[in-house]
Amino acid sequence: MRLPKFAYFAPRTVEEALNLLADHGEGARVMAGGTDVMVKMIHGLLKPTAIISLLEIEELRGIHFDAKDGLTIGATAPLADTASHPDIVKYYPALVHAIRSMANVEVRNMGTVAGNICNAAPSADTAPPLMVMNGEVNLASLKGQRRLSLNEFFRGPGVTNMIHGEILTSIHVPPPLPKSGVSYQRISARCGVDIAAVGVGVGIVLAGEACKDAKIVLGAVAPVPMRALETEELVQGRERAQELLGQAGDRAAQEARPISDMRASASWRRKMTAVLTRRALDEAFERASRR
Amino acid sequence: MKHQIRFTVNGDEYVVAVDPRRTLNEVLRDDLNLTGTKLGCGTGDCGACTVIVEDRTVSSCLTLAVSVNGKAVRTVEGLAPSGEELHPIQEAFVKTGAIQCGFCTSGMEMAAAHLLSRNPSPGEEEIRAGLSGHLCRCTGYNQIVEAVSVAAEAMRNSKTEEVKG
Ligand SMILES: Cc1cc2nc3c(=O)[nH]c(=O)nc-3n(C[C@H](O)[C@H](O)[C@H](O)COP(=O)(O)OP(=O)(O)OC[C@H]3O[C@@H](n4cnc5c(N)ncnc54)[C@H](O)[C@@H]3O)c2cc1C
Ligand code: FES
Ligand code: FES
Secondary structure: OOOOOOOOEOOOOHHHHHHHHOOOOHHHHEEEOOOOHHHHHHHOOOOOOEEEEEEOHHHHEEEEEEEEOEEEEOOOOOOHHHHHHHHHHHHHHHHHHHHOOOOOOOOHHHEHHHHHHHHOOOOOOOOHHHHHOOOEEEEEEEOOOEEEEEEEEEEEEEEOOOOOOOOEEEEEEEOOOOOOEEEEEEEEEHHHOOOEEEEEEEEEEEEOOOOEEEEEEEEEOOOOOOEEEEHHHHOOOOEOOOHHHHHHHOOOOOOOOOOOOOOOOOOHHHHHHHHHHHHHHHHHHHHHHHH | OOEEEEEEEEEEEEEEEEOOEEHHHHHHHHHHHOOOOOOOOOOOOOOEEEEEEOOOOHHHHHHHHHHOOOOEEEOOHOOOOEEEEHHHHEEEEHHHHOOOOOOOOHHHHOOOOOHHHHHHOOHHEEEHHHHHOOOOOOOOOOOHHHHHHHHHHHHHHHHHHHHHH
């Protein structure tokens, strides 16, 4: 057995899970698909004393969409189901693209969007598209519920603003606005098999031909998936043009704060930030003009 | 503390007492002697350990055995219904030379079974995407991709025959 010693629980309700989490204190971990938790335990990076699996909690599994309230992705809905859900395919194509470019079939069958978000890797592929679409997380604890914008969720690599005793119950994304378009672009050494070396999400809303609202999030080039606020400002009020795309790419590359690691050097990451920002912005304009 | 779990593997019911630290891969191979499922990387990267839980492929090296309590597991040993004749996927792998050392084969075949259950006529790109989590150090992949496409055709033909007959 390569895993550390832990007690295992598979509660049937959120309340039961919250009680277990409180009873077992700091050493307790919730687990959804386990594709991050298991790998970290195998590598000795995580040694929980208790694992609380969320997979048997029926109420956390669903995916719901309606045109007024938008999209709710339950905490244990598998990545694969999220990417093949007909409403998500229709209304949130950038999220679908992000998920399909992640990992492989088996990991997408096991892993969840919530796990990807809670794991808080700077390279988490679902973070940029969800953030530019104004995604929020619903958190539950024994004290009650709260909702947090994903823009305020990440604090550092592996660290979020959730507090111990909280469980993410679902992710909420508002319905897409008229004339809005979202794109996610990522690059890695060996397509999906590798974690993204850079990922860029862009979401824009048009008024006529001009961009009246832009959100740009850069993945894997800072300790957290980061908003490129200066680039957003630069795009504001502008129309789609090669010149704008180039300027936005350059600005995003300046704003990025990449490091060099085994996946890529900082300077290459900066260059790719420019390229991917250009592409994502172009596709977001394209999609917005068609809606 | 050990947990008693009850689950089926290829239709046979098992009741096993397992330590929660043990993976499904360990229990299949070491307790149930179903060694068709391999262990390669042990961290989700190679696909050698792939099995089907309920209706989808998972990496058995990243699955805790306790988590399959009450579930139906399918391994390569259960791919062919009779256990004697080969499944069309296995036949195609043999016929096209998609097997050399065979270490990746059971995982590849389970992935192919999952893919074909969702998409009976996958194109080459779809086959490659479906197998992207599976590493083969021998064949160079082309024969494996061909095998899946040959199997898909055989399975489609036997379906239409069933309907006709
Ligand atoms: C081979 C392989 C390839 C991968 N490729 C990619 C990739 O390309 N891109 C990418 O972004 N990721 C990748 N990953 C990482 C991983 O698969 C994803 O992050 C996945 O979405 C995690 O989901 P999970 O349900 O398995 O999370 P788990 O491992 O179950 O949990 C992850 C973390 O979130 C916490 N958590 C989970 N659910 C909740 C909840 N509801 N409330 C509170 N906390 C919670 C857990 O305690 C843990 O800290 C890869 C992993 C593997 C093994
Ligand atoms: S052994 Fe499980 S994926 Fe390699
Ligand atoms: S046949 Fe040897 S690893 Fe694929």
